[in-house]
Amino acid sequence: EPEVTQTPSHQVTQMGQEVILRCVPISNHLYFYWYRQILGQKVEFLVSFYNNEISEKSEIFDDQFSVERPDGSNFTLKIRSTKLEDSAMYFCASSAGTVGTQYFGPGTRLLVL
């Protein structure tokens, strides 16, 4: 069964460093998303991406964040200068269309020291 994959599973970084989180969505899906979950809290929407551009972003997704689909398979989230409060689990999700179920990847646990 097709699934969303994410790498790395865990990342530890120093405050101020850049991180890139990678995702491979399900191959025939067209809509891609990033969510985050701070430990013990609910899942929060960050950004949605379609047709090689951002379709919607949340207030959390400020200028420190960017997304890219560098090739036909990968979908990346970059945080330019990490802050302590960026520590969270980051989930990538994809869907076939705007009315389709979003399938989530296993997540990347990011710890900023």
Added chain:
Amino acid sequence: ELKVEQNPLFLSMQEGKNYTIYCNYSTTSDRLYWYRQDPGKSLESLFVLLSNGAVKQEGRLMASLDTKARLSTLHITAAVHDLSATYFCAVVSGGATNKLIFGTGTLLAVQP
């Protein structure tokens, strides 16, 4: 702004018992999802509810939707330990995208 609330936040129940988790949302939406999350794991899609009165069942779990009341329920029948997890409802927010607004989650602990 769409807000989604769940209750209870934490539910400890014994095996064999029945219970219901509630999900309220503040504005009209055309889709509601239930997801399961095991500790440290990803979100597994359980149900999608599309219309008023929709009911879906899978094993010991049954989900329903009342769009007029803006309420969904997840009913657990004869709980077993394997159902222990956090359950989230998520509502599709309006607009061009399929953005999901998640509830606070309900941590379910089924005691043997």
